[in-house]
Amino acid sequence: MPPVRPGSEHSGPGAARYRARYRRILRFAGWNLAVTWWYELFLPRIGLVKIAERTRARRMRLFARRFHVLAVELGGLMIKVGQFMSSRLDVLPPEITAELEGLQDEVPPVDFAQIRARAEAELGMPLERVFGSVEEAPLAAASLGQAHRATLAPSDAEDVGFDAVVIKVQRPGIDEIVDVDLAALRTVGGWLSRVRLVSSRVDMPALVEEFAVTSLEEIDYLHEAQNAERFATNFAGDSRVGVPAIVWERSTRRVLTLEDVTAIKITDGEALRAAGIDPAEVAHVFASVMFDQLFTHGFFHADPHPGNVFVTPRTANADSALWQLTFIDFGMMGEVPASTRSGLRKLLFAAASRDGKGLVEAIRNVGVLLPSADTRELERAMTELFARFGGMGFAELREVDPREFRDFAVQFGDVIRSLPFQLPENLLLVIRAMSLVSGVCSALDAEFNLWDSVEPYAAQLLRDERGNVVMDAAQQVLEVAGVAWRLPKRLDTVLTRIEEGSLEVVNPRLERKVARLERTGRRAVSALLFGALLIAGSVLRADDAVLGTVLMALSALPLLHVLFARGARDGS
Incomplete structure (x- = not known):
């Protein structure tokens, strides 16, 4: 059963609702685990392995569609679980990750009366005394919180230097929902840890705890505010980047008040051109700023989707650009620690010397492969990859027939999924961030190629580490x-x-x-x-x-x- 916290709704009238939520998650997981056991373990043992193989892709897609429906209906962490699963290319088959790739916070907004009660309880006074005005229609509604436009009271506006703000308020009962969801996920993780087919490839309890840490940080708005200020400090003096200011006096763990920096959505090409801004230039600057976060600061925005990045036109100034990229929503951030940078350096050197075995060993040192992994097939795949593409520069690689890359990707993907392999959280967030960046830049400029942006950073890393x-x-x-x-x-x-x-x-x-x-x-x-x-x-x-x-x-x-x-x- 889910944990019962003193003073929470688990011990009050809402206890039955939370128990029903907990049981529904377990029923869904239990049924799908039973189906998987039947097809993947039992049928092969009685000589019917072809049935399992023939139906596998369809079963995986059906599971993903049903989970999509479950996540949208339950909200809470279930949508985050789906988004998390969609990025676990190291653990899950492509039929699942592709189906869940588009899962978003598709939840109806909470009635403003409940949001008002939540915010007033946190701030300790009526909203009319805190803010000059608050729009009841939400600016955005997500599974964990809801955002509303507002204006500050004159005294606060004078102190901070602006009056237009956005108030982010956590959905009522979200703490209890997160507790229930994590309890259910830990139970499911325990089940999976007893299945040799799963435990030989991935440490499920550790994976659940990794997700739990990220989720608990995301619902702590003070943590998000600290992330925003750290991000702003990293780009202080850089005219390309803007960050909303935090109104600390009107912020708590469950309510966050920040400067309203709403501007042109980064993928709105028509609006950009109307403002005299070249979308192709925006793509180049966006990629450059993201690589600065990864390779220079080691602290990066892990969720840079189009809704979290604006292009803000600026007044003409000889010392600054005519526009800047404005980032919002710093709940999901990633770090590239020194140990990971060292591992990436070894990967770079192995790649530079076209050493397939050395590259695999470097991957193991980073912690991507479990000690029990038999890497002979992976070494063979990397050796073939180097033999075909190893001597090519970035410009030459762009001229290679994409079908050749796809063929290698299929071979590489099959090998990866056969190994006890999982990406550490920091590398997973890097891959997620760069995937989003590539998509946004391609939407801005059809000719955009990520190789052009990464090349100078790779060369600089090699020079710095020589x-x-x-x-x-x-x-x-x-x-x-x-x-x-x-x-x-x-x-x-x-x-x-x-x-x-x-x-x-x-x-x-x-x-x-x-x-x-x-x-x-x-x-x-x-x-x-x-x-x-x-x-x-x-x-x-x-x-x-x-x-x-x-x-x-x-x-x-x-x-x-x-x-x-x-x-x-x-x-x-």
Whole structure:
């Protein structure tokens, strides 16, 4: 049963309604889990696997459609769950993610009398004493809250320097609804954790808690206000970006009062052109600002859909642009921590050297793959990808037939879905944000290509991190060298135990294999040193031609050792 909080409606007249909500969610999940068990586990065991395969796509689409209906009817966190599921390309099949992709906050508005009561209880006084006026018709209605236009009282307007505001008020009972929904989701997550087919691929309880943290932050309006101010600080002095000011004196955890910055919707091309603004230029600036958030500040708007970004015309000024992008709704924000940046750097270097195996290992280090993952198929797919596209620049990639990319995407998607793979929250939000950015920019400019915007940032990241290349390579060489240095002693210990009879040997060719392993270990040190020197030299050569050339020349020595050792072995 859902938790009962003291003083909440769980222990009052609304308890039956919340229990019914909890049971409805569990019934939906239980029925669909039973159907999945029947088709995916039971039928294959009795030799009817073809029936499961033939009906899988249709069943997945039917499930997604039914969940869409459930989410719209219940509102609350269920719509957020659907939006969350639509972005989990790492966990769910495309039939589900595609069906839920368009799920929005399709909920009817709450009667203004209830919104008034909620706001007055939070602010501690009648709205007429707080605001000069409040529009009863909502500006926007969502599953968690509702927004209304208003004007500040003259004294407050004088203090903050503006009078037009927007009041965001949480829907009545939303705290209790969130409690019930999270309780139901935790129960379902517990069920799924006992299914080996699911638990081998994803940690469901952890995934639910990840969603819970994001959801609880989103219904805390003080947290949203702090996000807005942090975002504004990051872009202070940047004439391209605007952020609504927060009226702290009229804001609480459940009521947020902020400057009304409503302007031209970013995807309204007709209105932009009427204001003398080129939509293609807006697309370029929007992409650039989003990459600044990701790569420069490490703190980014994770939900930059068209309703959350305005284009605001400005008075002509020699020191600033004629318009700016104004962001709103900072409830869902993402961060790119130092550890993730380090992982992305390793991914970049592996990609630069076209090292499929190294790329997969970097993906594992970022935490995307569970330790139990068998990555051989993924390594093969990445090696094929590098073989086909690895030598191409961004301009060349744009000329490749899109069907080739689609073919690789199908192969890559099948491999991914076969692995115990899940994206950490920060990477998931990055992918979500960039997907929305790409869609918005394409709507503004049919010729827009995300490659054009990401190229300078990728190049800058490589330049900024080039000083770490040699250290990283040296550290890896030392680690492997240490293993190789200790290997002969360990092998000698094993052989001694064999001679003494303290180790039972089943394979009579063990000594030959051990000797081959020792030679392989020593060659691995040389191979790694060759690769490290070559990559370091090629990266540094752009800025320091002498040092870069020396490192690349030195890489020939370990390469000769690798080739000589292999030739000697083949000749033996």
